[in-house]
Amino acid sequence: MSAKRTLHEGWTVTGDPGAPVAVDAIPASVPGEVVADLLAAGLTGDPYVDEAERDLAWVGRHDWTYRTSFAYEAGDWDGIDLVFDGLDTVARISLNGTVIGETANMHRRYRFNVRERIRQGANELEVHFTAPYTYAEAQRDRLGDRPNAYPEPGNFIRKAACNFGWDWGPNLAGAGIWRPVRLECWKTARIAEVIPRVDVADGRGILDLAVRLDKAAETDLELVCTVEGRGQVARVPAGTDTAEIRFEVEDPELWWPRGYGSQRLYAVSVDLVSRPDVLDSWRWRIGFRTVELDTEPDGHGRPYQLKVNGAPIWVKGANWIPDDVLPSRVGADRYARRLSQAAAANINCIRVWGGGIYESDDFYALCDRLGLLVMQDFLFACAAYPEEEPFWSEVEEEARDNLVRLAPHPSLVTWTGNNENLWGWHDWDWQGDLGERTWGAGYYHDLLPKLVAEVDGTRPYWPGSPYSGTRELHPNEQAHASVHIWDVWNDLDYTRYRDWKPRFVAEFGYQAPPTWATVRRMVSDEPLEAASPAMLWHQKAASGQEKLQRGLDAHLPPVRDFDDWLYFTQVNQARAIRLGIEYFRSLQPYCSGAIMWQLNDCWPVTSWAAIDGEERLKPLWYALRDVFAERLVTFQPEGDGLNMVVVNDSAETWAGVIGFWKCNAEGRIIGRALVQMEIDPRDTAVLELEPGAIPKDGEFLMTGREDFPRATWFTKEDKDMDWPKARFTTEVAAIDGGVAVTVHAESVLRDLCLFADRLDSDAVVDKALITLVPGEQVTFTVQSEAIAASPELQRALTAKPVLRAVND
Known part of the structure; x- marks a missing residue:
């Protein structure tokens, strides 16, 4: 038997007296961070807006104290644990005025036995955080400085490195109870951990469950384990606290990465039993699959080939x-x-x-x-x-x-x-x-x-x-x-x-x-x-x-x-x-x-x-x-020539004809070519273009058939290309939840985009970066109730700065 109760209510946070902003027992969110609490209390501006981040530089240089009280009704428990799934970072935890533990790592969980410290009725819980800069700089001074890509001491504290700023992120190094906290009460024993180790061999799925218990008494216990309802019972006799249980599943449905198969998951359960009572339980969903990383040297160097269920995966990451x-x-x-x-x-x-x-x-x-x-x-x-x-x-x-x-x-x-x-x-x-x-x-x-x-x-x-x-x-x-x-x-x-x-x-x-x-x-x-x-x-x-x-x-x-x-x-x-x-x-x-x-x-x-x-x-x-689409066509230079590379990352053979055009800067088609191809599944073909198909100065190539991926090749950069000014007509039609905007090209339109967020910040558009030649058209689907309800906004969809082409 066990009882688990989150302790997320009634928290306050107080800053140390030396802080530039007085913070005295303001409401605190748990899970949460002190920066969010300061923002909610109106004590700081939004650090994401303008330069307000500057005004929070002091937060990581001061201590913070979180407090709450909770009621406890005494019971006949052998274990009473206070569990923190995440403390950021250097913390001293006290219960009813007594220190029960200290932490110095944001990236791990902590469990403290409070059976001798908890009391009937009201209990006072305090978590005091030492400023991350205070701790990190002290460790740096003690051990000697070490190189860092940024002039910060983040490598001297087990805290997310990017909390101290990065080349895409702000420095908001603060403190907080950033993941759940709870009280766990248990009788006789509890499940401390379950490690499922999965393999597939000879057509069988193999699941080895390694279970470790915390025991309060030396007694015989049982683990009742199931996979998709099929069960086994393992004894954990007195004097031991671990068990290994193996399941074998004939011809399992495998778990595959997307694009390679389905994601079959099997329900697994572990119940800790002292007859007739279930003391604790663990539930999960696992997948049967194998994984390898082939890094054996070959004639070209050393590959880094991920394989799942024996199949090489081209990682699109x-x-x-x-x-x-x-x-x-x-x-x-x-x-x-x-x-x-x-x-x-x-x-x-x-x-x-x-x-x-x-x-x-x-x-x-x-x-x-x-x-x-x-x-x-x-x-x-x-x-x-x-x-x-x-x-x-x-x-x-x-x-x-x-x-x-x-x-x-x-x-x-x-x-x-x-x-x-x-x-x-x-x-x-x-x-x-x-x-x-x-x-x-x-x-x-x-x-x-x-x-x-x-x-x-x-x-x-x-x-x-x-x-x-x-x-x-x-x-x-x-x-x-x-x-x-x-x-x-x-x-x-x-x-x-x-x-x-x-x-x-x-x-x-x-x-x-x-x-x-x-x-x-x-x-x-x-x-x-x-x-x-x-x-x-x-x-x-x-x-x-x-x-x-x-x-x-x-x-x-x-x-x-x-x-x-x-x-x-x-x-x-x-x-x-x-x-x-x-x-x-x-x-x-x-x-x-x-x-x-x-x-x-x-x-x-x-x-x-x-x-x-x-x-x-x-x-x-x-x-x-x-x-990253399964099927890709791309033009790639090779010396003075040009190749068409066709990539088939699907499970089916790709057979057919690729048609492509050679065009001048006005978008007039000055040459056509057809290429017959048949590409095996998960394969690539390199097709060398004939010299006459390769564009000359000021021309470009474009695949032309709608049922093939569009590929382009330009002989000049846009800044040097003699593009005509963009000419087009538009139509706007109502659809469910938004509008459809159709653009008819009367000239080349290079990387056409529709930025509907300029009119409605919640608008979503289905496509972007479309290149058209005269006579082609494209329809953008815009999901936006606000735009659908406004003729004025619909008109704005069809002109700059909402509708853009590089040559507009």
């Missing part, structure tokens, strides 16, 4: 950062919206980046159901980390806890030791600064692989992202395993992605500002300009605006106003990532995946995201949906 700087605001509904957007963009893999958090079970359960693979970093990013105590023990407990917690999820397929730290040690001038000081190598090469093998044993581990497979090689060697490509964004034109020939790309990205509605939420600058103060405050990347301008100068006509700048930078972002992914896909199977940086934002900001901080889709999202 996006990097994931925390979806809000205040993570308690992200619940199951928001995860569902974000991950559904990822799936709708034909993404099949999410890499959870090492500078954030281990996400909640809701996140991974949604990935299980959606068939989204998860590549999970351990939480180290872009810095040298001390290995001395207390950090070694904290990292060990953190890793164990999360390996156990996330083991049931079939979507989780790899563990990676860190983000860019091996690269940093090699290339970022760390070695001279470090001397003999530790920097994290012991974690990545020794502790973490040992724990993954011991606790999990079913998933591959890789020491770092990037990492080439051996310490003797440069960690970002493109012919060996996983690479990050950042020279393009930082220094080069995006066409230089074609200078690489990677085996697997785990990070690459290109920036753009967010959507118009989000820009207007994040800044109130008047006049609104690319370089206005608040716009610059919401650009955290070093020389970010200059890099955006470099891209504009290389590709697009001069901007005339902010509307041009916003549209052109978003087009450039989408083109850059599309070019990179098309090229990487053209290399398959030599290249086995591309994970773009990044899917999401944690606040409104100019960044690499495809979905902005207000959950709106940037043009990049639409480009991802096209370029």
